[in-house]
Amino acid sequence: MSAFMAVLQRDLRLALRRKGEVLTAVFFFVVVATLFPLAIGPEPETLRKIAPGILWVGAMLASLLSLGRLFAPDYQDGSLEQMALSQAPLPVLVAAKVTAHWLLSGLPLTLLSPLLALQFGLDAPTMGVLWLSLLVGTPLLSFIGAVGAALTLGVRGGEVLLSLLVLPLYIPALVFGSGAVEAQLSGLEYGAQMSILMAMLLLAGFFGPWACALALRIALE
Amino acid sequence: MENLRIRWFQWAAPQSFYPLAGRLWPWFAALAAVLTLAGMYLGFFVAPTDFQQGEGYRIIFVHVPASWMSMLIYLAMAFWAFLGFTFNTRISGMMTQALAPTGAMFTFLSLWTGALWGKPMWGTWWVWDARLTSELILFFLYMGYIALTSAIDDPRRADRAGGLLALVGAVNVPIIYFSVKWWNTLHQGASVSVTKGSSMAQTMLWAMLLMALAFWAYSIAMALYRVRGIILQRERHARWVQEVVA
Amino acid sequence: MIWESWEAFWAMGGYGLYVWGSYAVVLGCMVVEVVLARAGQRASVRAARDLLEQETAHDATP
Numbered sequence: 353m354s355a356f357m358a359v360l361q362r363d364l365r366l367a368l369r370r371k372g373e374v375l376t377a378v379f380f381f382v383v384v385a386t387l388f389p390l391a392i393g394p395e396p397e398t399l400r401k402i403a404p405g406i407l408w409v410g411a412m413l414a415s416l417l418s419l420g421r422l423f424a425p426d427y428q429d430g431s432l433e434q435m436a437l438s439q440a441p442l443p444v445l446v447a448a449k450v451t452a453h454w455l456l457s458g459l460p461l462t463l464l465s466p467l468l469a470l471q472f473g474l475d476a477p478t479m480g481v482l483w484l485s486l487l488v489g490t491p492l493l494s495f496i497g498a499v500g501a502a503l504t505l506g507v508r509g510g511e512v513l514l515s516l517l518v519l520p521l522y523i524p525a526l527v528f529g530s531g532a533v534e535a536q537l538s539g540l541e542y543g544a545q546m547s548i549l550m551a552m553l554l555l556a557g558f559f560g561p562w563a564c565a566l567a568l569r570i571a572l573e
Numbered sequence: 574m575e576n577l578r579i580r581w582f583q584w585a586a587p588q589s590f591y592p593l594a595g596r597l598w599p600w601f602a603a604l605a606a607v608l609t610l611a612g613m614y615l616g617f618f619v620a621p622t623d624f625q626q627g628e629g630y631r632i633i634f635v636h637v638p639a640s641w642m643s644m645l646i647y648l649a650m651a652f653w654a655f656l657g658f659t660f661n662t663r664i665s666g667m668m669t670q671a672l673a674p675t676g677a678m679f680t681f682l683s684l685w686t687g688a689l690w691g692k693p694m695w696g697t698w699w700v701w702d703a704r705l706t707s708e709l710i711l712f713f714l715y716m717g718y719i720a721l722t723s724a725i726d727d728p729r730r731a732d733r734a735g736g737l738l739a740l741v742g743a744v745n746v747p748i749i750y751f752s753v754k755w756w757n758t759l760h761q762g763a764s765v766s767v768t769k770g771s772s773m774a775q776t777m778l779w780a781m782l783l784m785a786l787a788f789w790a791y792s793i794a795m796a797l798y799r800v801r802g803i804i805l806q807r808e809r810h811a812r813w814v815q816e817v818v819a
Numbered sequence: 820m821i822w823e824s825w826e827a828f829w830a831m832g833g834y835g836l837y838v839w840g841s842y843a844v845v846l847g848c849m850v851v852e853v854v855l856a857r858a859g860q861r862a863s864v865r866a867a868r869d870l871l872e873q874e875t876a877h878d879a880t881p
Binding site: 499503504507508509510513516517519520521523524527528531552563566567570571573 | 710713714716717720721724725729730733734737738741742745748749751752753755756759
């Protein structure tokens with residue numbers, strides 16, 4: 353447990369020294385959300401209908417962008433190897449890193465989402481469901497994305513390759529996350545979608561760090 | 574029992590697997606050819622015209638087998654990857670890599686023939702139904718595997734990273750299919766069924782099965798042939814390779 | 820035989836383009852796959868041979 357907290361605190365401290373990187377993902381989310389009305393037209397009815405999908409895809413892409421920061425800096429300066437050699441189980445350390453990553457990328461996206469929802473004319477209950485779906489969904493995306501980030505460590509063209517690897521795996525989260533918001537928008541029950549999303553988060557949170565640790569060991573050999 | 578295990582592991586050495594694959598692939602190729610002839614004969618000269626779809630339905634004799642193969646090969650890749658992680662044999666990674674191109678090809682063919690089947694039947698080249706959409710995502714998974722293994726220079730790392738990706742992908746495929754199916758029913762999308770409306774005549778089913786077996790034999794032949802090239806490439810420093818190519 | 824004539828066979832009740840188009844693509848892909856695999860095999864053999872030559876040349880020089 354203490355190893356978890358130690359790594360978590362370390363990552364947070366390091367990231368706060370490079371605040372710029374944290375804000376990039378957030379601004380990317382805002383820009384992407386702004387692009388769609390520009391591309392499709394400002395008609396409120398259309399925007400309201402497509403808002404759940406767009407906001408979720410935007411959050412997904414922004415989350416993807418920030419994955420490059422998860423392991424690469426530690427890999428480059430050798431601290432990742434130190435972590436792999438340490439006494440604490442690597443999956444625990446990985447879980448700590450992913451949690452820190454989420455606190456710095458997924459959580460800000462989630463907190464910002466109501467503002468963007470306003471731009472799309474979503475009502476308060478729908479905004480609430482959006483917020484909730486992102487709160488559960490973004491950690492899920494972080495855990496899945498971490499495996500991809502570990503697999504592509506130090507690989508040529510890693511960033512683009514990472515997107516290709518991870519986006520298909522993101523699809524279930526996308527379907528149920530945006531599905532929950534759409535359900536609320538249509539006045540239907542969103543409980544089922546949220547339950548499935550939470551179940552996926554539990555699975556990913558449990559198995560993800562384990563698969564990720566394996567991928568890291570493969571990369572470090 | 575111990576003897577049996579040792580016997581099996583003997584084949585796992587690239588040096589033994591190379592000639593074994595060399596002896597086997599021609600048989601599978603021949604089997605594929607025979608099954609194809611039988612299947613095509615049955616499909617084109619015995620199976621009757623479909624009541625609803627006319628002659629256009631005959632595409633299913635390649636479309637459905639290609640779909641089945643695309644999924645089966647991915648499972649085979651995951652299986653070999655699992656073997657590789659459990660027993661740490663080099664040949665497992667090579668087999669996974671040997672299977673991938675054929676799997677990707679069948680996924681592509683499934684999508685392409687699906688489009689050619691869909692256009693005359695339902696009027697559009699593409700339909701966002703659960704099966705086709707899942708097939709498209711499977712294609713992305715294949716592309717991801719091939720891209721990852723090509724990008725990593727060290728063959729051992731490429732094998733292991735690819736293997737892990739294949740395993741993670743295989744675990745995710747049911748989840749992806751389930752979510753796509755749910756998405757489709759919710760939005761009341763189209764549902765293209767192979768057997769929609771008409772009941773499959775016996776001969777149609779048999780032709781489809783024969784073609785599926787033909788594709789299966791073809792895949793095995795292709796993978797065994799391809800793994801030989803991979804073995805030579807990887808093991809080219811070994812004395813036995815030099816004796817083989819001299 | 821269930822076809823009245825060869826023309827009917829090729830026409831496939833109006834779906835000829837789609838049916839034969841599909842089979843052509845399948846055949847084409849398989850041919851390409853086989854060609855590429857054979858090229859891969861030849862390249863591997865060539866690489867191994869080159870390595871062998873290098874090493875025997877190396878051994879030959881005193």
